[in-house]
Structures are given as C-alpha cells and as structure tokens.
Amino acid sequence: MAKDLFQKCRDYNDSAAARAQGFYPYFRCIDESIGNHVICGGERKIMIGSNNYLGLAQDPRIVEASVEATRKFGAGCTGSRLLNGTISLHNDLEQALAAFLGREEALLFSTGFFANQGALAALTEAEDVILCDRENHASIIEGCQVALAKLVPYKHNSPEALRNRLKRIPDESGRLIIMDGVFSMSGDVANLPPMIAAAKEYDAIMYVDEAHSLGVFGPQGKGVVHHFGVNDEVDIVMGTFSKSFGSMGGFVSGSREMIEFLKHKARCFIFTASLAPAVTGGVLKALEIMQSEPERIELLWRNTRKMHEGFRSIGFNIGSTQTPIVPILIGSEAKAFAFAQRLFEEGVFAIPAIYPAVRYGEAIVRTSFMSTHTEEDLDMVLDIFAKIAKELGTFDDPAYTEPGRRRNVFDFALPKRVGVEEVRGDSGAVARNGSGLHAAVSG
Numbered sequence: 001m002a003k004d005l006f007q008k009c010r011d012y013n014d015s016a017a018a019r020a021q022g023f024y025p026y027f028r029c030i031d032e033s034i035g036n037h038v039i040c041g042g043e044r045k046i047m048i049g050s051n052n053y054l055g056l057a058q059d060p061r062i063v064e065a066s067v068e069a070t071r072k073f074g075a076g077c078t079g080s081r082l083l084n085g086t087i088s089l090h091n092d093l094e095q096a097l098a099a100f101l102g103r104e105e106a107l108l109f110s111t112g113f114f115a116n117q118g119a120l121a122a123l124t125e126a127e128d129v130i131l132c133d134r135e136n137h138a139s140i141i142e143g144c145q146v147a148l149a150k151l152v153p154y155k156h157n158s159p160e161a162l163r164n165r166l167k168r169i170p171d172e173s174g175r176l177i178i179m180d181g182v183f184s185m186s187g188d189v190a191n192l193p194p195m196i197a198a199a200k201e202y203d204a205i206m207y208v209d210e211a212h213s214l215g216v217f218g219p220q221g222k223g224v225v226h227h228f229g230v231n232d233e234v235d236i237v238m239g240t241f242s243k244s245f246g247s248m249g250g251f252v253s254g255s256r257e258m259i260e261f262l263k264h265k266a267r268c269f270i271f272t273a274s275l276a277p278a279v280t281g282g283v284l285k286a287l288e289i290m291q292s293e294p295e296r297i298e299l300l301w302r303n304t305r306k307m308h309e310g311f312r313s314i315g316f317n318i319g320s321t322q323t324p325i326v327p328i329l330i331g332s333e334a335k336a337f338a339f340a341q342r343l344f345e346e347g348v349f350a351i352p353a354i355y356p357a358v359r360y361g362e363a364i365v366r367t368s369f370m371s372t373h374t375e376e377d378l379d380m381v382l383d384i385f386a387k388i389a390k391e392l393g394t395f396d397d398p399a400y401t402e403p404g405r406r407r408n409v410f411d412f413a414l415p416k417r418v419g420v421e422e423v424r425g426d427s428g429a430v431a432r433n434g435s436g437l438h439a440a441v442s443g
C-alpha cells in the first residue's frame, strides 16, 4: 500500500494538547477593531500584537477610499495583472510608490510574501548565490527555497560574516544579499552601511525588505534605506502594505529594466489575481496620509521610547530592539504561552513567538506599538506585564538567570534541501527544524 499522506495529520496533536491545557494562543477571533483596542468575545482588549504602526487600518478616510474603489471597479479584478487584472489604481499606486521612495519603478504583488518569493526566484539562477541574514523573514527563506540559486545564510547583521561568505563565492556566480530593514521578531535594525560596503567589494546586489520600516524610519517613513541615506546604493527595495499601510499586498522597486523583467518573469506576479480595488484604493490613500501627517510617526516614536524604558525598568529583557517591535523575553515556551494567556485575561492582546520563529529557549511575547496608543493604554500594559511576571516567576526562568545557556545556540530553522549550503561556524549549532508548539506543549 502506498504511503498515507494524511497520517501526519492524524498524528498531529500539538494544537489540541495546547487547547486542552488552556493556553492555545492562536486564531483569537476579533469581533470588532477600534484601532488600538479590539473586541473579543464581548471584551475590550488593548491591541499590542499588530503591525498597524500608524493606526491607519481603521482610518475612516482609507475605509472610504476602499469603498469608493470597490464601487468603481467591483469587489475584485478576477485575473492577473498581465491579462485582465490591471486597473488604473494599480498604475497610480506603482507610480506614487516609486516617486515616494525615489526608485525608478515599482511593481505591486498580491502580498509581501509573494513579492519576496517572486523577485528572488525570478532574479537568480542555479549558479547564483543568495546571501541571507539568519533572522530574515520566512517569506525570504521561502523565496530562497523556491529560487534555484544556492542559499547561504550568514550570522545576523554581521558584515564580517557576510564578507567571509562573499569571498568564498566563485566569480561565475551572481550574488544577491537580502536582509530585513527591521527584523520582525527582534526589532533590530539592519546594519546597512557596512553591509553595503561589503556588497560593493564583492560586486553583489543589495536587496532590502522594508516591511517593518516603511512608515516608521526615515523622512516621512520612507524606510531604513532613506534613514541611512543609502537609497542609491540599494538595488532592490521591497515593502508590504500589511504593516504601516494598514492593509495587505506588497511591492518590489528598483530599476526600470528589472521591473520590466519581473513583470514578465515573476511567477507570483503573473499567475495570481491582482490586488483587489478596495486594497489598492485604500493603500493609495494611506500613502497620502503617511506623507501629509508626519506627526503620526513622531507619536509612534514617543510611544516606542516610553515602552522601551518602561519594560526595561520593570526588569524585562527586550534584547537590542531599536523599534516599535518590542520582544519581551520570557524563556520557556510553556511560560510564554501562559504569559500570553494571562495577558489576554487581563485585557491585553499580544502573541507569543516560539521556536523556530525565535531561538530555542528564548520564547518571547512579541509586542508592537502604535502611534494611536494613549499614555493610559501604555501604562496599563506595563502594569499588567509587571503583575504577570511576578505571578509566573518570569525573572526566575533560566533565560534570565543563566545567560550562558543561550550562548552558541543559534538555530534559525532553514529547511534542508538540495542546494542549501549549511554554513556552520558563525554561531555553532546547525539549523533545527520542528514545531515550536510541540516544545511548548511538552514543556
């Protein structure tokens, strides 16, 4: 009898076990969103688990622009951009983005995930190498898996490690270096200038994913590339509308010829329906508001500074974050789940992140803040975190009491596949695969 592909589904019980223990944290249903608060099961919760940095997702002007676009073009485009799915709003948004970011051209994708996957797969060939920060987002890892090029991971944010990798690549291989502008779990900012210097030395293309930096860094929220003043030195800037723009969809920007090539070669662009009119109209309006209301970005940073100081003064380890993404180190997976559950009960919506999203043994509650959070919201969040940490003995966890435990454990999960070069030595341990939920459930 042939192998039963469904056996693994029958065997899977991590989520059921977490539910049975009363701390399953995922798929929490939101019945209503009121900006910085949400209603779940009739109860109001402070939302600190979204990427709605500028509070634009519920902005009535954006909602209205979405409705208007729907009235004019319908609920969907029912086809690929290449064929019947291009509407004038797509072209308007691409032009507006390119002008905003100072790029020659931009190309919309239906999600940020597709933008990374489509660009990486189209731009590289079997003899090429993609150099990938070990803390890059899953969409980049997935893009590297789909691309025929060899994937070479390098130590997070380290120009020395990047150089070490670059110098081993033969001349006949094209090199593409890709990194998050702001890393989605740690909140670290890309160490761009020295990375660019290394890229230049070895003739490599630079690709920056600005998912969490647009609307947050740089003048008018133009991202880390503008924050560091290196726009001319970065070949590809990618972004998504699922964070500061408060919507969904993504884009890639760069030279005219590269965009022309992607338009005809990126499979995630060609073989999928285009961005819905509602989304496109809404994002156009969001881009306009982002530029005309810089005070939102100032408020975001005021709230960010307050929370960095607040969490640190309670005694939490928030790592090296420099952004509104504030990872609260909890340590054990089980405790991170319990912590998130208690937060929810106390009226705070935040999600735990466990291995493989973060290093093993360093589970976090990932918090992220918005320009629209009030002082009162934020003070309440800090009080609740302090209370729960005391209750659960968070600061007694080995992650706090035994710093040595975490040394040399760098186990970012890169799924094994032919063509993936497993680079050890940067930080020791080899990538481990697996379900973090399992670890949480089994303690």
Ligand SMILES: Cc1ncc(COP(=O)(O)O)c(C=O)c1O
Residues within 6 Å of the ligand: 111, 112, 113, 114, 116, 137, 139, 180, 182, 184, 209, 211, 212, 240, 241, 242, 248, 249, 250
């Ligand atoms: C750094 C980064 N890149 C890309 C993506 C994918 O974006 P999207 O949600 O638009 O698919 C995300 C989403 O979480 C992200 O954090």
